[in-house]
Amino acid sequence: MFIKLAIKSLLYRKTSVLFTLLAMSMSVFIMVGVEHIRLQAKTSFTNSISGVDLIVGARTSNINLLLYSVFRVGEPTNNVSLSSYQALLDDTNIRWAVPIALGDSHKGFRVMGTTNQYFEYFSFANKQYLSLKKGTEFKELFDVVIGSQVANKLGYVVGDKVVLSHGIGVTSFTHHDHLPFRVSGILSATGTPVDQTVHVSLQGLHAVHLPKAKIKSVLDRKGSSLTMLDDFIPQSITSVFLGLKSRIAVFQIQRKINSNPNEPLSAILPGVALSQLWQTMSIFDNVLRLISLLVFISSLLGLxxxxxxxxxxxxxxIKLLRMIGAPAGFIFWFIELEALLIAFLGSLVACSALSFMLLYGQSYLIDHYGVVISANILQSMSLVVSGLFVLLVFSAALAPALIAYKEAKT
Known part of the structure; x- marks a missing residue:
């Protein structure tokens, strides 16, 4: 009866209530949307790499090494020599070592040189391993395995020709069109930078930078199988992903690499570097949350x-309610209930609209930003947030409820 009366009262003032409801819906949409996308983006970044104990690169900061080796953002300060990489392979504490080499691009997508071990050992999102949707891994010198976004955006299928470009810009004036690659495989979607990467063999990436006559001479003698082409192994790489036999030894191996007397190297723990990255970006997080909170407070003031x-x-x-026996306290809670109903309806509209947009916008976000955003926004709405929401709405309605209470007492 109490709620039914409040609903009828709101319907009687439907015009002003409607605009207040729209303002409340917009503010909740922004507040919940910012918080949900912030948390999902953080989760997506965290899921970009898993199962890698150490990342080794030239001496640089932890964040810089993480960004260019995992997220393909930025440039390395230097390369790692082949002798240092070989020393890592010979270390009895290291179970596997996967090299990567960066530098070229293809129509705005980064090209990464590696070995077939990359597809065997690299994992993401709590040790989910890469899988091929179509085709095979590298077998020939000029085979290329592309990420799902590369295939979708450029319309490539297995067997298509791919021409690499020098540099990492979207527009390049130097193309390696004398040695085109062939798409041998397409990876399944991961929601990580892997989807936006063009993978080639280390030998293939090195070969396109050599004179054409030398390449032809070697291929005529040995064929194009990767197992026979030691001539094209580069003398330096960008970084190395390491998996250890025992994680207990991770700090010991890290200190050993960082103090390498032959070459200045950096060995980082991916999880620690990710934490440092988010600490660096915490100021932006707080600014976004503050802006969304201010928008919500402005809607409460409107309410x-x-x-x-x-x-x-x-x-x-109010006088009529008093005449039929309603106490002054009833009037107070009646106004509070109206405010809570408006807030509840506004939140329902906002959350439904946000879920709908995220559900149908997931493919766009993956294709253009490489970020997987779940449409389930309830995971961002904790009990603490819900309790704070009710408290703020109650506080916003406190002044009008007290005015109505005094009006009823007179």
């Missing part, structure tokens, strides 16, 4: 103004 302005118009309604 307060609407309820206050309606009190004088509802003096007859």
């Amino acid at each position: 307060t103004a609407m309820l206050c302005s309606s009190i004088k118009e509802r003096s007859h309604e």
